[in-house]
Amino acid sequence: MNIQKVGIVGAGQMGNGIAHVMALAGYDVLLTDVSADALEKAMIVMSGNLERQVSRGKITEDEHKNALAQITTTQKLSDLGDCDLIIESATERETVKQAIFEDLLPHLKPETILTSNTSSISITRLASRTDRPEKFMGFHFMNPVPIMQLVELIRGIATDEPTYNACKEVVERLNKTAASAEDFPAFIVNRILMPMINEAVYTLYEGVGSVKSIDDSMKLGANHPMGPLELADFIGLDTCLAIMNVLHDGLADTKYRPCPLLTKYVEAGWLGRKTQRGFYDYRGDVPVPTR
Numbered sequence: 001m002n003i004q005k006v007g008i009v010g011a012g013q014m015g016n017g018i019a020h021v022m023a024l025a026g027y028d029v030l031l032t033d034v035s036a037d038a039l040e041k042a043m044i045v046m047s048g049n050l051e052r053q054v055s056r057g058k059i060t061e062d063e064h065k066n067a068l069a070q071i072t073t074t075q076k077l078s079d080l081g082d083c084d085l086i087i088e089s090a091t092e093r094e095t096v097k098q099a100i101f102e103d104l105l106p107h108l109k110p111e112t113i114l115t116s117n118t119s120s121i122s123i124t125r126l127a128s129r130t131d132r133p134e135k136f137m138g139f140h141f142m143n144p145v146p147i148m149q150l151v152e153l154i155r156g157i158a159t160d161e162p163t164y165n166a167c168k169e170v171v172e173r174l175n176k177t178a179a180s181a182e183d184f185p186a187f188i189v190n191r192i193l194m195p196m197i198n199e200a201v202y203t204l205y206e207g208v209g210s211v212k213s214i215d216d217s218m219k220l221g222a223n224h225p226m227g228p229l230e231l232a233d234f235i236g237l238d239t240c241l242a243i244m245n246v247l248h249d250g251l252a253d254t255k256y257r258p259c260p261l262l263t264k265y266v267e268a269g270w271l272g273r274k275t276q277r278g279f280y281d282y283r284g285d286v287p288v289p290t291r
């Protein structure tokens with residue numbers, strides 16, 4: 001299938017990163033969100049990230065301009081009717097995603113491929129609520145999208161080969177690497193990464209270390225580019241908690257029990273960088289640990 005126009009639903013940190021790399025690769029991009037503010041902010045963030053790539057000599061000024069010109073925004077899902085590929089990247093909540101697909105389906109061409117950037121939710125279950133489970137896939141980017149090399153491709157039980165191959169070709173055109181993952185809770189990366197982050201929060205909760213000592217230990221002692229708590233803030237604590245809940249519910253093993261301290265931060269609305277407060281407070285010049 002020839003994919004030229006890509007519709008992206010959700011203009012948060014992942015949606016804008018996906019729009020950025022798709023536009024740079026020459027796809028026509030239509031980015032949608034329920035919030036006009038989110039769309040406006042996404043255009044500013046993409047422009048800033050493209051500018052940074054220009055200043056580091058990764059792309060030219062023309063590529064920057066052309067990429068931005070490939071992206072249009074809309075608040076109406078019905079505008080996505082002529083897209084060849086949809087990548088849903090809204091909030092990590094199954095009911096939100098199901099409602100989006102339900103609203104979107106009547107407007108789509110029969111051949112349009114539907115995908116979700118979900119971090120953890122069953123692709124088979126999401127697909128089964130649509131009219132095209134064979135054309136439905138998990139298309140899971142990593143954060144920050146313009147930098148990270150990997151895209152996990154997850155087949156649902158009914159996904160057909162042409163759909164998988166079409167998505168793999170898109171990943172190749174983005175100059176990224178596809179990893180195929182089976183459809184089980186949180187797939188590969190988050191099945192491994194999220195319990196580590198959750199364990200870091202338990203380490204904080206039990207007073208084994210402070211935010212700074214935990215992050216320093218993993219950066220200097222295990223050579224991770226970010227400490228686990230800094231990374232949790234970067235991903236979004238709501239997303240981390242949602243993924244742990246999917247692991248806990250889906251695998252029914254107490255080893256995936258979300259740390260009560262993670263729940264408390266989310267209940268406070270301290271979701272990390274996106275709300276300017278999480279395990280660190282980002283409101284000043286430098287991030288300050290909150291514990």
Ligand SMILES: CC(=O)CC(=O)SCCNC(=O)CCNC(=O)[C@H](O)C(C)(C)COP(=O)(O)OP(=O)(O)OC[C@H]1O[C@@H](n2cnc3c(N)ncnc32)[C@H](O)[C@@H]1OP(=O)(O)O
Pocket residue numbers: 049052053056058118119141142143144145146147148189190193225226231235239
């Ligand atoms: C939750 C899920 O479902 C799945 C996930 O995504 S899990 C999260 C996976 N991501 C990670 O684990 C990220 C871990 N962190 C890192 O790799 C690094 O800290 C980092 C790449 C984010 C930043 O690296 P750094 O060395 O501290 O910063 P810096 O030198 O300023 O940036 C490195 C590059 O990243 C770019 N960058 C940094 N932050 C960025 C952002 N938010 N958006 C876009 N680009 C960004 C910079 O422009 C720079 O690009 P070049 O190398 O092309 O010049």
Ligand SMILES: NC(=O)C1=CN([C@@H]2O[C@H](COP(=O)(O)OP(=O)(O)OC[C@H]3O[C@@H](n4cnc5c(N)ncnc54)[C@H](OP(=O)(O)O)[C@@H]3O)[C@@H](O)[C@H]2O)C=CC1
Pocket residue numbers: 009010011012013014015032033034035038089090091092093096100117118119120140141142143234235236239274
């Ligand atoms: N954060 C990460 O590191 C990664 C996240 N993911 C996955 O990507 C998806 C998005 O995550 P992320 O970008 O971090 O989240 P964000 O919270 O940054 O963005 C989500 C966006 O979706 C919008 N949204 C909510 N409901 C709807 C709707 N019905 N229609 C359209 N837009 C909607 C939100 O608007 P509003 O704010 O107004 O509610 C918000 O702008 C999630 O499934 C997540 O698990 C995948 C890889 C990495």
